[in-house]
Amino acid sequence: GESVGLHLPTLSVQEGDNSIINCAYSNSASDYFIWYKQESGKGPQFIIDIRSNMDKRQGQRVTVLLNKTVKHLSLQIAATQPGDSAVYFCAEDYGQNFVFGPGTRLSVLP
Amino acid sequence: GAGVSQTPSNKVTEKGKYVELRCDPISGHTALYWYRQSLGQGPEFLIYFQGTGAADDSGLPNDRFFAVRPEGSVSTLKIQRTERGDSAVYLCATSLDGQGDTQYFGPGTRLTVL
Numbered sequence: 001g002e003s004v005g006l007h008l009p010t011l012s013v014q015e016g017d018n019s020i021i022n023c024a025y026s027n028s029a030s031d032y033f034i035w036y037k038q039e040s041g042k043g044p045q046f047i048i049d050i051r052s053n054m055d056k057r058q059g060q061r062v063t064v065l066l067n068k069t070v071k072h073l074s075l076q077i078a079a080t081q082p083g084d085s086a087v088y089f090c091a092e093d094y095g096q097n098f099v100f101g102p103g104t105r106l107s108v109l110p
Numbered sequence: 111g112a113g114v115s116q117t118p119s120n121k122v123t124e125k126g127k128y129v130e131l132r133c134d135p136i137s138g139h140t141a142l143y144w145y146r147q148s149l150g151q152g153p154e155f156l157i158y159f160q161g162t163g164a165a166d167d168s169g170l171p172n173d174r175f176f177a178v179r180p181e182g183s184v185s186t187l188k189i190q191r192t193e194r195g196d197s198a199v200y201l202c203a204t205s206l207d208g209q210g211d212t213q214y215f216g217p218g219t220r221l222t223v224l
Contacts, residue, residue, distance in 0.1 A: 008150055032210050043114075043201050043215035044153065089152050093210055096166040097143060100152030 008087065010105045019077040023090035023101045028071060032093035035064060035075045037086045038103070044089060047075070082108050112136070114216035116202050122222045123192055131187040131219045133202030141208035142185050144177055145201040147218070153201050159185060160208050192223045 013019045025033065031052040036044035050057045050064045050073075057064050063076040073090050085108045091098040115134040123129050135142050140161055145153035155169040159179045167177075174192075179185040189196055199218040205211035 034212060036215075041217075043203075043217045046212055046214060049212060091152075096209055097155040097158050097169070098213060099155065103150075103152050 008103050008105045010107060012107045012109055013080050014109050015080060015082060017080055019075075019080045019084070019106060021075045021077075021088050021104045021106065023073040023075075023104075025071050025073060025090065025092040025101070026099070027092060027094055028068075030092040030094060033064070033066065033073055034091045034098070035062075035073075036089045036091060036100075037084075038089065039086045047088075077106075080106075080108050082110070084108055114202055114204055114214055116200075116216040116219050118219060119217065120220045120222075122224065124224050125192060125194060127192050127223075129189050129192055129221065131189075131200050131221070133185045133187070133204075133216060135183060135185070135202070135204035136214060139204035139206055139214075140182065141205040141211065141213075142179060143203045143205075143213060144185070144187050145203065147199045147201055149198075156187070158208075165208075189221075192221075194223045197221055197223045 034049045035047045037047050038044045048059045048062050048064050050066050055066050061078045065074045087103045087105050089103045090101040117132045142159040144156040146156055147153045157170055157177050158166040161182045162179055174190045177187045199220050201218045202216045203213035205213045
């Protein structure tokens with residue numbers, strides 16, 4: 001759960017394509033995970049969550065996959081739209097607070 | 111209902127000055143968190159309140175930082191003798207009950223120390 005450097009990984013996708021954003025978490029005891037979307041100048045916005053007793057959860061156009069064996073989360077966005085352009089963070093429940101991953105910038109190309 | 115609100119949205123101050131940042135939680139949310147976010151990084155935990163008490167202040171970087179929540183609702187993050195390295199966006203989040211609950215974030219206060 002350490003923060004990383006200043007250079008955000010960037011994912012560029014064509015409008016209409018599917019996006020997959022990945023995240024590695026650190027604490028094998030974490031039992032709750034959230035994906036957040038953050039647009040420029042705004043606070044993180046809740047997208048979808050998943051508990052450790054599940055390996056997949058679907059929302060509207062979004063799916064979160066959890067692989068506890070390798071401590072990996074992914075966020076899949078179907079039919080990516082321009083409004084999906086933002087920085088996406090995964091967060092893991094770390095006791096009494098959440099620890100955030102470094103973030104991935106998603107750019108949607110017209 | 112209304113979300114988490116934070117004031118001011120922007121604060122510019124000079125090195126050495128004292129600042130207060132305010133967070134108004136979602137009504138009924140007992141848990142309140144403060145985070146700091148530097149450019150290009152994820153939010154970094156500072157302190158967690160459950161009701162009026164600080165349940166975990168392990169993220170506060172040093173004793174210049176202090177936070178209160180006297181009535182279990184509004185919280186104020188206080189920074190004394192500000193330094194240029196304190197410049198960041200300070201985010202507040204609240205959740206219904208705390209541990210394991212979804213946290214809802216405010217828009218943040220951008221603090222710039224000159």
